Amino acid sequence: MGSKVRARFAPSPTGFLHIGSLRTALYAFALARHEGGDFILRIEDTDQKREVAGSTQAIQDTLKKFNLLWDEIYVQSERHKTGIYEKAAKKLVEEGHAFYCQCKAKNAKEEGFSNVLRDPCRDKKLSSGAIKLKVPENKVLTYYDFVHKKDISWNTDTVYDATLLKSDGFPTYHLAAMVDDLDMKISHILRGHDWLPSTPIHLLVFEYLGGKRPEIGHLTDILSATTGKKLSKRRDSVFAEQFLQEGYLPEALLNFIMLLGWAPKDNRELFTLSEFVEHFDIQGFQEANPRFLQNKLDWFNGEYIRKLSDESLNSKFKIQNEKFAELTEEKQLQITKLVKDRIAKISDLENIAGFFWKPHKVDKAILGGNSDSHLTDALNIISNIDKWELEELNDKLMAKIKEKGYKIGDFFMDLRVALTGSKFTPPINDSIIILGKDKTINRLKSVL
């Protein structure tokens, strides 16, 4: 592979890290690290209006949570102060590849589909104003896309005279990113599919700027499972931090995301970050847009939860659930063990084990027909038990069930519902031991 691989992740600080951006970062990271190359973080903050305070830091914090650590970091607004972008733009004007423009800025979105490709100022020979790209006539522009694994081309007659330097002196993406990619010796540009349509502009800028153009690849869009449209901040939950808060583990989210847009030849699904880096293959990029299916994410998360040690699961519960954290260490660990196989997310703890700390509510309608005798016998045994131990409890309860000829399942179900208010809980006898004698007796009495 000739020169060193250098891949960059270049977010704009306009908010929290999006799930799609996280995936882009992950792929750029793996692309670089697989070859022993560099992963570069570049903050693209050339639009002061859109910048959201604190998001530069927030993006870095989130990246760290996923262990996507960068080797170098650059901030475009800082680089802008050196005049690097302005210099590049002026060079293009001097060489006849760009021109000054003093038209009023416009927003095509607000104006509908304007098909004005050629700017009225391009031949006015102005000497100040914004700087725009002078797109040549009837020229075919081609590049090989390493994600799509094919050549993609445009005729310049469909490319508009894009703005490179705004009238406030700041560069647009079209200039800043290309100048930086060249200057930072980026070997691979990996970016979202939304950039594909403006690639001919970048091809031209690269050509005029000179130097070695990086390889370019456009990732698929992640589609919403419900709408079939690209995930959007307005409609879908898309922020990485949001998922973390809901109780998804970073490793699980990352594992899920990595398979939306990339797949290995052997169809393996479980990858830690370092395994992914090791097995990463640029040929594995997907061309079709995947859908974000939550139940697959849940499956991954369950897998990762089960791989956690009891202790580390326990500490995650403590961070996530205040009431749980107030329990004794011993009880916490006991509950953690019982719950581990039964949850998909950290936040599921409240649903499955909340009865341990919540005042319990029992809907008597879900109790069985024999519940009165079941519960009375249970209350008797539990009140008179000498050793508060699981084995003792099991034996005594089973002996009574045998003696009275109860149906085992019905008996325990009534006990379960009476104590927890739910039909779905961890093993009930284990739960009773954790709950404690007094609470158990009180709950039984209140139902009877």
Added chain:
RNA sequence: GGCCCCAUCGUCUAGUGGUCUAGGACGCUGGGUUUUCAUCCCAGAAAUCUUGGGUCCGAAUCCCAAUGGGGUCACCA
């Protein structure tokens, strides 16, 4: 509307001209283990490979077109 990308089970995908009456995973259904749920194990249903033309002895795989889906058209990134 112009330009661009895409198209295999519901979903994520394997598949790069014959071994495909299409394999795996999630989900779903049934069964086993189990005092519930879950975990775990086993089995099953589920794709006329979007359609129509080619090329070829032979196509999910190559070409063309249609259809459908997605994206994009700013002095935002």
